[in-house]
Amino acid sequence: MQHTVNKTPSESSVEMTELVLPNDTNQLGNLLGGRLMHWIDIAAALVAMRHSGRVCVTASVDEINFFEPIKIGHVVTLQAMVNRAFTTSMEIGVRAWREDPLNNSRIQTSKAYLTFVAIDNYGKPLPVPQLSPVTENEKRRYEEAALRREQRLKHRELLQTMRLGEQAS
Numbered sequence: 001m002q003h004t005v006n007k008t009p010s011e012s013s014v015e016m017t018e019l020v021l022p023n024d025t026n027q028l029g030n031l032l033g034g035r036l037m038h039w040i041d042i043a044a045a046l047v048a049m050r051h052s053g054r055v056c057v058t059a060s061v062d063e064i065n066f067f068e069p070i071k072i073g074h075v076v077t078l079q080a081m082v083n084r085a086f087t088t089s090m091e092i093g094v095r096a097w098r099e100d101p102l103n104n105s106r107i108q109t110s111k112a113y114l115t116f117v118a119i120d121n122y123g124k125p126l127p128v129p130q131l132s133p134v135t136e137n138e139k140r141r142y143e144e145a146a147l148r149r150e151q152r153l154k155h156r157e158l159l160q161t162m163r164l165g166e167q168a169s
């Protein structure tokens, strides 16, 4: 069943804030990458569920970058939104910002793209509403998400072909 009402990115976007505590860090007092990935996954899952109105699962995390370290005592803000909805899947983009609350400095530390799929009670994929980007940035992200999906599918197909070739030889 195809949804007839499109949704805008801002209808499901999420901003999430976390304080980096000792249990989140390594011996140098830097935030663990795995903890940040967990927060990114949660923020993206909230967006996917808001957009689709369904339970959603992480299908893949295609790209995740850590540009700068984040220290104990910093505040991490995650901004997440749907870049594009396909049939049952959605690409969610997440950006993370580090803020030192003692001097108000704020810089972007991470960027990630995740694919979520809406599912029913049996784990079967379900159609999601299409996305109508409004702002210039949303339109750019919408176009770029299609390119990333194309690359992702081509990459998967190429690997499958290579493996089949290896098995046959």
Ligand SMILES: CC(C)(COP(=O)(O)OP(=O)(O)OC[C@H]1O[C@@H](n2cnc3c(N)ncnc32)[C@H](O)[C@@H]1OP(=O)(O)O)[C@@H](O)C(=O)NCCC(=O)NCCS
Pocket (backbone or CB within 6 Å): 057, 058, 059, 060, 086, 087, 088, 089, 090, 115, 117, 119, 123, 124, 125
């Ligand atoms: C994601 C999942 C629901 C896909 O189910 P499936 O039966 O393979 O579904 P399909 O092949 O029909 O694909 C459904 C959609 O998922 C997308 N998809 C499937 N695997 C994908 C992957 N690895 N990366 C990106 N997208 C993927 C397909 O492109 C398709 O998108 P579309 O409908 O928008 O075109 C299934 O693989 C699953 O449940 N995985 C485990 C998810 C999970 O538990 N995540 C948490 C990790 S602990």
